[in-house]
Amino acid sequence: MLRPSNLVAPTASITRAQREARNGHRGVAILLTGLPASGKSTLAQGLQAALFEQGRQSIVLDGDALRGGLNKDLGFADSDRLENIRRAAELAALLVDNGQIVILALIAPLVELRAVLAERLGADYREVWCNAALDICERRDPKGHYARARRGELPGFTGIGSPYEPPPQAALVLETGQLSAQQCVAQLQAWLQTL
Numbered sequence: 502m503l504r505p506s507n508l509v510a511p512t513a514s515i516t517r518a519q520r521e522a523r524n525g526h527r528g529v530a531i532l533l534t535g536l537p538a539s540g541k542s543t544l545a546q547g548l549q550a551a552l553f554e555q556g557r558q559s560i561v562l563d564g565d566a567l568r569g570g571l572n573k574d575l576g577f578a579d580s581d582r583l584e585n586i587r588r589a590a591e592l593a594a595l596l597v598d599n600g601q602i603v604i605l606a607l608i609a610p611l612v613e614l615r616a617v618l619a620e621r622l623g624a625d626y627r628e629v630w631c632n633a634a635l636d637i638c639e640r641r642d643p644k645g646h647y648a649r650a651r652r653g654e655l656p657g658f659t660g661i662g663s664p665y666e667p668p669p670q671a672a673l674v675l676e677t678g679q680l681s682a683q684q685c686v687a688q689l690q691a692w693l694q695t696l
Contacts, residue, residue: 520600
């Protein structure tokens, strides 16, 4: 595909520094990664609610919501998973540049996929591993995906037909298989204070 070489992004009338000063915090992108049903979406929503109560500007980019809209044209082939992450990274970068705390709730199962986020977002990127054992995630199975994958109805489902590679150097590890959502959100909030 040819890319136009004459595209130039407009100069913003309000700088990132101005937005961050008004917000009282810096823009940052936090990836909550983990197996399906490890608690990513629940924690993303809990963290956003807590940040809202503190008057902090945040937005959740949830994998299911992105795949239902912006990325609805993508499947789960390797190339589609890569494009899904690339688009999420671009959207997150725009939001971070506007002073938002961006909470990405994405499986992002492979180290190489998370590297796309890290490369695009640079120093604004943090990785949080929602660590729950496969058997715990399967017991939770709120959408019935694990059961369908075990029956062969969802080929390539992460954790069953496709691997999940734990982050080797996550900024924070949340033991979502052992701790309550409230405990994990409290850990996230305490950790965010150090950024």
